[in-house]
Amino acid sequence: MTAATLPASGGLKAQLAGLALPLGVLVIIAMMVMPLPVVLLDLFFVANILLSLVILMVALYSYRPLDFSSFPSLLLIATIFRLALNVASTRVVLTEGHTGHDAAGKVIKAFGEFVIAGNIVVGILVFSILVIINIVVITKGASRVSEVSARFTLDAMPGKQMAIDADLNAGLLTPDTARARRAEVAAEADFYGSMDGAGKFVKGDAMAGILILAINIIGGILIGTLQHGLTMADASHTYVLLSIGDGLVAQIPALLLSIATAIIVTRVSSSHDMGSLIAKQIHLRAAWMPVAAVLGIIGLVPGMPSGVFLFAAAAAAAIAWFGRTDLNNTDDSAAPGTDTVEPADAKPSEGITPDDVADHAPVSLQIGYGLIPLAGEGGGALVTRITAIRREVSKAMGFVVPGVRIRDDLTLPPNQYRIRVGQVIRGEDVVYPDRKLAIPGAGSARKLKGIEVKDPSFGLDAVWILPHQLAEAEADDHVVVEPESVIATHLSQLLYKHAADLIGPDDVQVLLDTLARVSPTLVNAVVPKLVPLHTVTGVLRTLLSERIPIGDLRRIVEGLAELSGRNLSAPDMAEALRPMLVPLLLQQMTPINTPMPLVTLDPELEQLLLRARRQGDEGLTIDTGLAQTLVKSLSDALEEATGQGKQAVLIVASQLRRSLAAFLRPHLPDAIVLGINELPETRRVEVIASIGGQSQLPSR
Structure with a gap:
């Protein structure tokens, strides 16, 4: 009985709350015509x-x-x-x-x-x-x-909506987040119009x-x-x-x-x-010191009420003593694993500490002083986009990508940025904060005026245009991207490419502890009794190096338990686990009901590469002409598929897969190489190209 009456009680309460405002308005109207005691x-x-x-x-x-x-x-x-x-x-x-x-x-x-x-x-x-x-x-x-606010908000509304659409198309926003952003933009316009x-x-x-x-x-x-x-x-x-x-x-x-x-x-x-914002911004030592001096001088002028002025001067001096020395300095500390913005170090040379020369950030983004407005106070749009990128990559790869440290670097040119994974520079480019990057589409027929560049993420031809060219670019089927989105997308590509460098034993232990909450017997029986932690880490790194998600950790641990008695190395274990994990990668690349686009090798070429593998053990020993032909043909086939909106994979014999993937990685880092045994039986496939043939083989 009690449970049955709760919804009715809650509904009655909601109805009474909804009636309060209409009844109140009726009372107000009645006050105008009826005398009140x-x-x-x-x-x-x-x-x-x-x-x-x-x-x-x-x-x-x-x-x-x-x-x-x-x-x-x-x-x-x-x-x-x-x-x-x-x-x-x-x-x-x-x-x-x-x-x-x-x-x-x-x-x-x-x-x-x-x-x-x-x-x-x-x-x-x-x-x-x-x-x-x-x-x-x-x-x-x-x-x-x-x-003025209403006018500018309404004028900026189409641009904000297009920016949201661009971020959604670039994969920086989920559909739910994009809908929420659009609703917020519409609400903002309605609010300022009402005000x-x-x-x-x-x-x-x-x-x-x-x-x-x-x-x-x-x-x-x-x-x-x-x-x-x-x-x-x-x-x-x-x-x-x-x-x-x-x-x-x-x-x-x-x-x-x-x-x-x-x-x-x-x-x-x-x-x-x-109140907090004003207090934080005006609590500046350089502003209060001259105020104290001027009030003190006025208090010493004959005829002035010296007591009041000197008291005010003393109060201003006290505020200056406890004030901040830098307008951009804040006391807020970032939580671990978050994306943070830090100013460039300005410590005297005699005060150098180990922290000044050792940067332990797993991922860092260094920006020139011209790009500082993109970060802004508290991070701004750049940090918001980077946080969205980290969330997306973490879900796709199956582990929490560490936070990105953003720091201004006065040694960089004003508009340059540099992305480091650990201590190694993995990417750098130039963006223009006062412009937008326009990337031509399939229907583009006009050449826009601006700074012609290559898109840092995909190597496409692009041009940095001025804001007033936005309508012209969109009318000519150009995709227009904000400067902070260019940086964030470039970072996304590098995080996928170097995911293996972002996970260590501590991160693996966190993943195992999380799995132990639901499968404690499995984890305790396998790690470290059957498989040491460093071996598990090596296996996961090998999988991530070839874009294989590690989100299904339970199956990985179960597979390691079965392989533990074979005396295999970490790369061999990872190769043995791939067939049951590759479907996680394929479902991210192509919808489950859509045929998977494949690129295959001509049988004669595949036999030649197999013989080259036997001769070179785990490597491939092939002549320069064949290597160039293979790389060029595969690159053209993958680019043609990308132009059609497809993400193709190369299918080869199982014995050849690892050697060929290692050979192609320096030349085509984004190419996915799968063994024939790794294709799920339930997936439909579509062969879109075949590499090789007599005309492409060098004479022997």
Whole structure:
């Protein structure tokens, strides 16, 4: 019974929560036409102030404008609520004001007496100043910022959508992530469009406050003198006090909402709330030291209030003493395995430590100073893309790819970057942060103006174009890629190619510990009793060197247990395990229901290579002419398949597979060589090319 009633209870709670807002709006409308008791009026005035303060605090603690996307609607409701209170309080002031200062409630009386302080002129002037501040300064500025933000956001929306599509096509985003990004871009445009109109609510509310004050004063004096027989002095004092109190009770929450509006529209997206962000950025020693000096000098000038100025100088000096020396220096520390951005070292030469000369980062990206804006504060778009790349490669290869350390290197040219795996430089190129890389498609017929280069990831012809050429490039079937995406894609290719260098005994032990949670008996029986940890590491490295995923670790450990009694080396064990692991690679290359494109060798050529293998043991001993012909023919066949959108593999005899793969690796590092025994029986295949023949064999 209890379990059956829980959903109904939860549904009822949700229904009540959904009815709260419509009922609240109906109550606000009723306040405009129905008289309210003074007690309720006081309660609603306090609730109005409370609501305004809550909105202001939420605006201050939001990390980015979209975190408070309901602000425009909430602003409209708060404005209507305040205007309804003005109507209700005006009715009370004009009908009951002749009875005294308590006629409209204690809240209005307290605000009026506090501001007027016995002087009606002072009260009117203070109210006028508050209204001027609200309308002329805050509301006008916020409206202008909202208008400009909405315009630029809407103009940038097509470019952001195309950038998301480019990242999706490049494999940097999953379809779910791309949909979320598109929804966020649309929400951002809707938000700034709504804020542009919401600013008009605030301005209209301030103008209504002035008119309501004038109506209350003029109407109150006329009613007091003509209907209730009050003298002009008594009527003026009573109704002006009530009118100003009523105006202030409404104007102060309006001012708070205007400030909240200005904060929201001027907010820059960050990983900190506004208070923390401002404190972090202004806590700079170089800024506070001259401030302390200037205040100290002013305090020593004769005739100045030296005590106040010297106290302020001492406070500024204390802030400077504890301040940071570098604007870009932060105290945030990155968690292990995350992608981090680090500045170039600037330590004096006499303070050199071993950490300065030994970089133990498994993967590092060094960038010239011209590329630093791509990283930005906290990493920016470059770190976001690199994190997505690491996640993708980790899922594909079956182990967690270590974090990438990003460092600026002043020895590099401004626009150059360099990718290192361990201490070895694996790739480098030049990107232009103020341009975009356009790669021609099959239907491209126009040559774009720009800096002609080769795409660092795939070696395709490309050109760096200026932003205003974007529409021209896309109209001519060019794929346009952002600079940070160029770097991230290049990094992705190198991570796949050198995955074997990224895994060590410690990483393998972590994988085994994870497997032990679900298969403890298997792991304890095999490692290290039957197969040592270093042998397991060698096997996994050999598999990764040929792009074989190691995600199915349970089957690998089971296979190692069966092979443990044969006295095989790690490469031999890896070769024996390949047939049951190759399907994991093939399903990443070609959908399961699509025929697998194959490239084969001519039988005569295959026999020749087998004889060459026997002569050279595990290597291939073939003459230069045959080697060049083989590499050129296979390269052309694979490129033709790639141009058709297919990723082909080379199928050879099982005895030849390892030797031929080792021979081709320096020339065609991306070529996948499989033995005939490694093809799954359930996969359909399609032979798209055959390499060899009499015309291609050198004369003997």
